[in-house]
Amino acid sequence: RITELDSICLKAEVIPVLAIQRIEDAVPLARALVEGGLSVLEITLRTDCALEAIERIKAALPQASVGVGTVLTPAQYRQAEQVGADFVVTPGTTEALYRYGVGSPVPMLPGIATVSELMVGWQYGYRRFKFFPAEASGGVKALKAFAGPIPEARFCPTGGIGINNAEDYLALKNVMCVGGSWLTPKSLVDAEDWDAIRSLAREAAERFHH
């Protein structure tokens, strides 16, 4: 489990978080990000076409690791398994999700924002977490503080992260990668400007190293 998540999270410093509005955008958008050097994607279940988008991206870009994000319930977790998700990401956690994830073949990156939530996940055996919403929940300072009581936990912070503060997070020992929506600005997606998105991905891929 830990090894599986580490191999995904250490593949790229930055995980683009996507909410795909138009199904036709799914493959060209994902391809631009992967070609730019970001081969781990989180596709959120925030839009109607998300599941179909994941299926199409998995089929077109077998080299990409595709996570299903914004999973709120075990039923959605099951849907993520069915469309071939490589991992599942949740914004927060419930006991039901923690329990479901333990038995699933698809590993989960549970979202936590406090030490208490982290402790519950720890009890279930989880060691890798999403820290969300990172900037609003104390940011770099909070992650440094988490390393006191639970130094073995590793995080992918998201929420309010961009090109200007990603490095501050990646410099922390307990941060594996960061995630965010800044690589897919709505204006560029609406304009189908895949070249510009490829450039944003390349900028992030080249700038950040572990």
Ligand code: 3PG
């Ligand atoms: C997420 O679910 O990870 C966030 O929506 C990403 O946050 P951001 O839009 O602030 O990057």
